[in-house]
Amino acid sequence: MAINFLLPEFEVERSDYRCIRCRVCERQCANQVHRYDPDADVMLSDETKCVDCQRCVCLCPTHALKIKKNEAAFRTNANWKQNTILEIYKQANTGGVLLSSMGNPEPFPVYWDKILINASQVTNPSIDPLREPMETRVFLGKKPHEIERDENGAIKTELPPQIELELPVMFSAMSYGSISYNAHKSLATAAEALGICYNTGEGGLHEDFYRYGKNTIVQVASGRFGVYKDYLEAGAAIEIKMGQGAKPGIGGHLPGAKVGEDISKTRMIPEGSDAISPAPHHDIYSIEDLRQLVFSLKEATEYQKPVIVKVAAVHNIAAIASGIARSGADIIAIDGFRGGTGAAPTRIRDNVGIPIELALAAVDKRLRDEGIRQNVSLVVGGSVRSASDIVKAIALGADACYIATSALLALGCHLCRTCQSGKCNWGIATQDPELVKRLNPETGKERLVNLLTAWKHEIKEMMGLMGINSIEALRGNRLMLRGVGLNEKELEILGISHAGE
Amino acid sequence: MIQLNTKALNRQSLNEAIRELDGDITLENVLGQRFIAAGMSGKTLEIHGTPGNALGAYLNGAVINVHGNAQDAVGDTMNSGRINVFGNIGDAPGYAMRGGRIYVKGNAGYRAGIHMKAYKEHLPVLMIGGKAGSFLGEYQAGGVIIVLGLSDDEKDIVANFPCTGMHGGKMYLRSRCEGIHFPHQVTAHPAQPEDLDEIREYIEEFADIFGYNAEKIISGDFTVIVPDSKNPYQQMYVAN
Numbered sequence: 249m250a251i252n253f254l255l256p257e258f259e260v261e262r263s264d265y266r267c268i269r270c271r272v273c274e275r276q277c278a279n280q281v282h283r284y285d286p287d288a289d290v291m292l293s294d295e296t297k298c299v300d301c302q303r304c305v306c307l308c309p310t311h312a313l314k315i316k317k318n319e320a321a322f323r324t325n326a327n328w329k330q331n332t333i334l335e336i337y338k339q340a341n342t343g344g345v346l347l348s349s350m351g352n353p354e355p356f357p358v359y360w361d362k363i364l365i366n367a368s369q370v371t372n373p374s375i376d377p378l379r380e381p382m383e384t385r386v387f388l389g390k391k392p393h394e395i396e397r398d399e400n401g402a403i404k405t406e407l408p409p410q411i412e413l414e415l416p417v418m419f420s421a422m423s424y425g426s427i428s429y430n431a432h433k434s435l436a437t438a439a440e441a442l443g444i445c446y447n448t449g450e451g452g453l454h455e456d457f458y459r460y461g462k463n464t465i466v467q468v469a470s471g472r473f474g475v476y477k478d479y480l481e482a483g484a485a486i487e488i489k490m491g492q493g494a495k496p497g498i499g500g501h502l503p504g505a506k507v508g509e510d511i512s513k514t515r516m517i518p519e520g521s522d523a524i525s526p527a528p529h530h531d532i533y534s535i536e537d538l539r540q541l542v543f544s545l546k547e548a549t550e551y552q553k554p555v556i557v558k559v560a561a562v563h564n565i566a567a568i569a570s571g572i573a574r575s576g577a578d579i580i581a582i583d584g585f586r587g588g589t590g591a592a593p594t595r596i597r598d599n600v601g602i603p604i605e606l607a608l609a610a611v612d613k614r615l616r617d618e619g620i621r622q623n624v625s626l627v628v629g630g631s632v633r634s635a636s637d638i639v640k641a642i643a644l645g646a647d648a649c650y651i652a653t654s655a656l657l658a659l660g661c662h663l664c665r666t667c668q669s670g671k672c673n674w675g676i677a678t679q680d681p682e683l684v685k686r687l688n689p690e691t692g693k694e695r696l697v698n699l700l701t702a703w704k705h706e707i708k709e710m711m712g713l714m715g716i717n718s719i720e721a722l723r724g725n726r727l728m729l730r731g732v733g734l735n736e737k738e739l740e741i742l743g744i745s746h747a748g749e
Numbered sequence: 750m751i752q753l754n755t756k757a758l759n760r761q762s763l764n765e766a767i768r769e770l771d772g773d774i775t776l777e778n779v780l781g782q783r784f785i786a787a788g789m790s791g792k793t794l795e796i797h798g799t800p801g802n803a804l805g806a807y808l809n810g811a812v813i814n815v816h817g818n819a820q821d822a823v824g825d826t827m828n829s830g831r832i833n834v835f836g837n838i839g840d841a842p843g844y845a846m847r848g849g850r851i852y853v854k855g856n857a858g859y860r861a862g863i864h865m866k867a868y869k870e871h872l873p874v875l876m877i878g879g880k881a882g883s884f885l886g887e888y889q890a891g892g893v894i895i896v897l898g899l900s901d902d903e904k905d906i907v908a909n910f911p912c913t914g915m916h917g918g919k920m921y922l923r924s925r926c927e928g929i930h931f932p933h934q935v936t937a938h939p940a941q942p943e944d945l946d947e948i949r950e951y952i953e954e955f956a957d958i959f960g961y962n963a964e965k966i967i968s969g970d971f972t973v974i975v976p977d978s979k980n981p982y983q984q985m986y987v988a989n
Contacts, residue, residue, distance in 0.1 A: 335989060338989060339987060341987070342987040344986045345987070347986040347987065347988055348989050470864075472845035472864065476807060476826070476828040476847075477788040477809040477828065480807065501982060504979055504980040513869070516847050516866060516868045516871070517847075517868055517890055517891065518890065518891050518979070519868075520979060521891070521916060521917050521979040522890075522979060522980050522981065522982060524890070524914065524916065524982070526864075526914070530841065530860055530864070530884075530887065530888075531821075531822055531840075531844055531860070540802055540803060540822065543760075543783065544784050544787055544807070547760065547783075547784035547787040547806075548784075548788035548806060548807045549788070550768075593986075594989045666988065669988060
């Protein structure tokens, strides 16, 4: 066998003293790392196959296992880091494009962590959320430019269609195909329980999930998978996917091997056939063309559904958003460069796009300057990790946030970043029936509800300490934010002052 | 058949009027209104004039006869039903259609039948009586595209880059296709009798609608194009 020059990325450390040879690790590992040798009565490991998903560690009844970073290392080199060298070996071995999963893991600045939140002291009282009503409900959609009254002076209350959310969070697009049936069911049922929405991604909507329609956003992407009249009418809103933060400007590709009977039915494509979503919509080359798709969807659904246009955060995002706000879209979703994915070329995931914090601030400002901010709601995603990220996003101008990686973590994901293999040991990013059943959708729902219930409390606490009792009053309230360790340009783009000012 | 003069109607009120009327409708004086019959089922529409872009988008069983030309994006993401165009058709007809039939008597613009799909019993058919523009059947994943070349101009039956990214379905061009370049991941071969048997029903229907002799059409030289693989990109990646 030719030498492939690769070394195992991880080490399996097994305490022989603790190991009882129960072989749980062997049964649980879809990557076949663990193996029992009956002659020697010993558990063996093939560490080249380990992805550090921690499944065996979590399930080992005697805590005999640890997965560690392999300390074996090439000679230290600040320029040619070990990973860089290994990537070259991989490509020299195969001629393939490097393919990765989940969000950009590189050490780019995380602006959320350089922004701090204000609090009331002495002169402006804070509000106690345990005693006072706190409003976290938001409505996403086009708002009127001014209050209109009828001949009797009563306010006209007819609004364009809106999405109503009990808290400013939605689960962002993950297709059935990239994640499992049970993962989708967990998201759908949790969204229903929480009064928020989840998103089908571009994989169509499984027949079992039409009942969660009012908590569902249905996506229309360049491949138009599973898009038909009933699908469009099933959801609370329709999202046109123009781009995705993890891979702006390129398409998606579900390998035929993952297109089994059920996926084929849901995506409405032949079984075993690659599901290719090309980079562009081949009928959209301008804002006018986008407008055509927006209105064809509105006509088909009789103007009952808000239309979301989702784009990746890229260099000219403010100008792009301004165009979208004039296309007839009701909501713009912007996905930052740290957003996750089921599979993307490594080079694109790690090098294309811009941080969501900067994109959001730039877009909100541009739309305000142009007097069209009320034409659209803004939803941002691309690594929103906590309640404080959400509060900061709202204060920077977002109407709501999309979360996906956080939701998958709640379901048990350990961010091993090998979704593309389809062998997710946690039953999330897989279609293997044996693996899918490891995720109990009841438990999944409960964990998601727990997570967002906790975040809702935290959001209320943070609103209260700022003296704000309605999330609407926080939106775009950049006076509530201060930067630390940011340069003047960064502060200018974020539209915030430095701490101490 | 109910008559509806559409002259003073914008696209939204036109679709509302169609939805409110029971039964089959003749639309008179159509002048560029977009999205006519979007998502519609259970009706027959006779269209006189020129409908605008995205006619019959997401069509779900309705029948549309256009007695004239149609513009871009006809039958976008069509699920079922029929669209017959007695003139020419613009760009991107049948984008991602997965069922139903679009028959065009005249020529088609760019990107006809791209992303066409099929599943279970759904098999979409796009038949163009004249010639087709560039990018015909780009990313075709299923269904049948047929171009007959019945117009008497000097153009090739299809312009540049047909079948790019094709990974499913079948294409029939009524021509020997000499000088037409196909991408490497598809195979083009002269139609065998069994290939033609698969589309005989459609051609007879087409001839019947537009007043041609089906036998005469079928007796022409057909080239059949099929993809070599339904997984054309599987070798391109290495896990990282």
